[in-house]
Amino acid sequence: MPITLENIGIAVRDLEEAIAFFTDLGMVVLGRDTVRGEWTETAVGLDGNHATIAMLQTPDGNGRLELLEYIHPEAIETNPTLPHEIGMHRVAFSVDDIDEALKIAATHGCHPLRGVATYQDVYKLTYVRGPSGIIVMFAEDLTKS
Known part of the structure; x- marks a missing residue:
């Protein structure tokens, strides 16, 4: 089965701040949206899922980040990830x-x-x-x- 990486999704505290950081580095905003409803609850597995999102792409077109700022449920603050923790690394x-x-x-x-x-x-x-x-x-x- 062929497989390609579509994007990396990252929940952020402040969408505008994250967009500014990544676009200053050269990424391009492909689109923005607010998502909610049954389809996103089903896809994400989170009841009441409501978020604003932005899709960014590297200038060469090969890499994408989907940034998400949750409206509901309220985002949960976590401690900053350390380089040696299991899970999303960097x-x-x-x-x-x-x-x-x-x-x-x-x-x-x-x-x-x-x-x-x-x-x-x-x-x-x-x-x-x-x-x-x-x-x-x-x-x-x-x-x-």
Whole structure:
């Protein structure tokens, strides 16, 4: 059976804040909507499901994020995910210039968890804590220079 990745869905505290972060990094908003009703309750498995959503895409068209801000039921705050926890780990992006990506992230108050590392002279990598506590990885391919 052929399978392709459609998108990654992330519930966020503030949809506008999350959209601003990801679009400043270069993603494009494909569409926005408010979803509710029986079809979404059935698909998601959550009674009374009502959310505003935005679908974003990477400029190359290969990656999509669906950001969701729940209206009902009320969103549940959780502790920020740690890199070694079981479950959703992080969203990773290839970037041409990791320093530029970090400058953009900093304008949103998002900074590396520790710093920038180099992996075998192949990648410069870092994790930042993005909006709503999302861990976002930036990777710059050093072999493309």
